[in-house]
Amino acid sequence: MSAFRRKVSAYRAYIALGIQETLAYRALFWSSVAGRLLIMAVCLAFWRAVFASGTFPPSAAESTLRYILLAQVVAPLTLGNLIPVFSKAVMEGTVATELLRPLDLQESYYAWSLGTLVATQLREMLVLGAAATLLFGVRLPSDPVTWLAFLVTVWLGHALIFLLDWTFAMLTFWTTAGWGLCTLRHVVALFFGGALLPPVLMPHWLQQLSAALPFQHMLQLPATVLLGDVPPSQLPRVWSIQLLWLLGLGLCSRLAYRTAIRQVTVAGG
Amino acid sequence: MKRYARLYWVFLAQWLKTAFAYRANLALGLLSTMAQQAIGLLVVWGAMLHVPRLNGWTYDQILFAYGLLTLAKALSHLVADNLWNLGQVYLRAGRLDPLLVRPVNPLFHLLVDRFSPEGLGYLLMGLVLVLGSAPAMGIAWTWLKLLYLLIAVLSGGAIFIGLNLLTASMAFFVMDALPLTLAVFQTHQLAQYPLSIYRRNLRLVVTWVVPYCFASYIPAGYLLHREVGWMALAGPSVAVGLLVAGYRLWLFGLTHHGSTGT
Numbered sequence: 001m002s003a004f005r006r007k008v009s010a011y012r013a014y015i016a017l018g019i020q021e022t023l024a025y026r027a028l029f030w031s032s033v034a035g036r037l038l039i040m041a042v043c044l045a046f047w048r049a050v051f052a053s054g055t056f057p058p059s060a061a062e063s064t065l066r067y068i069l070l071a072q073v074v075a076p077l078t079l080g081n082l083i084p085v086f087s088k089a090v091m092e093g094t095v096a097t098e099l100l101r102p103l104d105l106q107e108s109y110y111a112w113s114l115g116t117l118v119a120t121q122l123r124e125m126l127v128l129g130a131a132a133t134l135l136f137g138v139r140l141p142s143d144p145v146t147w148l149a150f151l152v153t154v155w156l157g158h159a160l161i162f163l164l165d166w167t168f169a170m171l172t173f174w175t176t177a178g179w180g181l182c183t184l185r186h187v188v189a190l191f192f193g194g195a196l197l198p199p200v201l202m203p204h205w206l207q208q209l210s211a212a213l214p215f216q217h218m219l220q221l222p223a224t225v226l227l228g229d230v231p232p233s234q235l236p237r238v239w240s241i242q243l244l245w246l247l248g249l250g251l252c253s254r255l256a257y258r259t260a261i262r263q264v265t266v267a268g269g
Numbered sequence: 270m271k272r273y274a275r276l277y278w279v280f281l282a283q284w285l286k287t288a289f290a291y292r293a294n295l296a297l298g299l300l301s302t303m304a305q306q307a308i309g310l311l312v313v314w315g316a317m318l319h320v321p322r323l324n325g326w327t328y329d330q331i332l333f334a335y336g337l338l339t340l341a342k343a344l345s346h347l348v349a350d351n352l353w354n355l356g357q358v359y360l361r362a363g364r365l366d367p368l369l370v371r372p373v374n375p376l377f378h379l380l381v382d383r384f385s386p387e388g389l390g391y392l393l394m395g396l397v398l399v400l401g402s403a404p405a406m407g408i409a410w411t412w413l414k415l416l417y418l419l420i421a422v423l424s425g426g427a428i429f430i431g432l433n434l435l436t437a438s439m440a441f442f443v444m445d446a447l448p449l450t451l452a453v454f455q456t457h458q459l460a461q462y463p464l465s466i467y468r469r470n471l472r473l474v475v476t477w478v479v480p481y482c483f484a485s486y487i488p489a490g491y492l493l494h495r496e497v498g499w500m501a502l503a504g505p506s507v508a509v510g511l512l513v514a515g516y517r518l519w520l521f522g523l524t525h526h527g528s529t530g531t
Contacts, residue, residue, distance in 0.1 A: 025445075027444075027445055027448040027449075028445070028447070028448045028451075030448070031448030031451055031452040032448070032451075034452050035451065035452055035455040038455060038456060038458070038459070039455070039458060041471060042458055042459055042461075042462070045462070045466045045467050045468070045471070046316070046462050046466060047316070048466070049323055049324050049462075049463075049465075049466035050316045050319065050320055050323060053320040053321075053322060053323055053324065054319050054320035056319070174293070175291075175293055175294050175297055176291070176294055177293075177294045177297035177298050177301070180297045180298045180300070180301035180302070180387075181297065181301065183301050183302075183305060184297075184300070184301040184304055184305070187304065187305045187308045188304070188308070190308075191308045191311065191312075196308065196311075196312045197311065197312045197315040197316070201315055201316070201318075201319060202315060203315070203318065206315070
């Protein structure tokens with residue numbers, strides 16, 4: 001029992017580390033918020049112009065615009081920075097000390113990443129949501145049950161992103177292109193997650209492709225839950241799909257870790 | 270001038286040697302920027318499946334303007350990517366000091382200290398877009414128009430570099446200027462779409478505050494005989510103005526540079 005307690009307190013320290021680290025970069029946080037608001041304004045203007053240039057039923061245009069704005073509000077939740085952080089640890093060799101600690105490396109990084117989820121990503125999302133309510137007339141739900149369901153979906157979605165990023169991060173044992181990998185992962189997640197091109201407007205084959213990928217369960221799903229478009233009776237079903245993805249990606253990430261760990265050579269001295 | 274050209278080549282050759290020694294890194298860097306651009310285009314493509322024209326612009330015309338912007342961005346990444354590192358990598362770690370005691374212009378040395386493969390990805394993508402969409406535009410190409418296009422791309426690149434130099438040089442005065450550089454750089458996304466989709470205030474921002482539209486819709490509009498007026502010829506002056514302002518701020522920053530004291 002005491003071993004378990006020790007583990008919990010160690011991971012609590014990692015969560016706190018994630019929170020402190022991201023709170024320290026205040027200017028970066030606010031510039032990121034400003035940048036996202038600008039992208040939202042661009043998206044809104046673009047899609048308004050698209051809907052005005054074609055023949056769309058007004059109700060469909062209205063609900064798609066609502067979805068687009070909310071997807072942009074939720075988008076920061078999918079933009080973790082595990083890959084560059086891990087890549088730095090590998091390049092500078094600090095990963096060696098981390099490997100020596102009597103804790104599982106993946107678990108401790110998960111605890112850290114949970115800290116950044118709370119301190120940066122959820123915070124950014126709430127600030128963005130508030131600003132978007134004022135600027136663009138976004139309506140956020142007032143019902144606590146919807147928020148609770150949203151938080152559960154986000155928590156599962158974040159775990160999915162973590163496992164995916166972990167698998168990608170293992171590549172940094174071979175390559176130093178951590179930054180490139182990270183931006184690549186970000187845009188792929190944003191696109192197939194449904195934040196850039198609303199899934200209803202995608203051609204059929206693209207819809208099928210994104211349904212076969214895990215990204216919708218990280219972005220589109222939380223956004224639709226927040227919109228109140230997922231009835232409570234459907235929640236157990238969508239959560240179990242997320243759990244299935246977690247299982248698959250969990251196995252993948254573990255396998256990647258096992259393979260990568262044999263690759264470590266840290267410069268001595 | 271001749272000496273600088275030779276030096277530039279020496280530094281570039283060194284970088285190319287290391288870059289090609291790690292081919293997988295180079296390929297990943299290229300691939301990631303190209304994929305980023307491709308996804309931006311997929312959005313335009315997906316939207317244009319549903320409408321024939323966006324505020325009067327056809328799909329090809331939008332691709333053309335997008336390509337011009339991408340080429341300008343490519344130039345700034347190819348020539349001046351290291352500006353992004355000024356604050357966090359050079360100033361904070363005291364790594365600018367070695368560059369200051371060498372017998373070359375410090376800004377030149379900073380720019381050639383590290384190149385990035387991302388620029389090549391943008392360059393390829395921009396060329397594909399511009400060359401691919403140009404035939405469908407119905408422009409009667411003459412040497413004069415090609416020259417105009419070349420100058421437009423060069424001034425577009427200079428606008429990107431000038432704005433980055435201005436914001437990066439702020440690192441001499443504040444702890445962390447990267448968020449500022451990033452915030453200003455991101456506004457170039459406004460210039461990816463026709464200006465007429467924005468309300469007046471956003472239009473003014475992308476024309477006069479962060480004049481990225483001189484790299485895309487203004488030259489494209491001029492070539493397509495749209496109403497752009499005298500602004501069609503203002504690009505080079507805007508670019509030179511920004512470069513001069515950026516360089517002056519850089520020089521001013523250098524005189525205030527106190528180093529790390531180690």
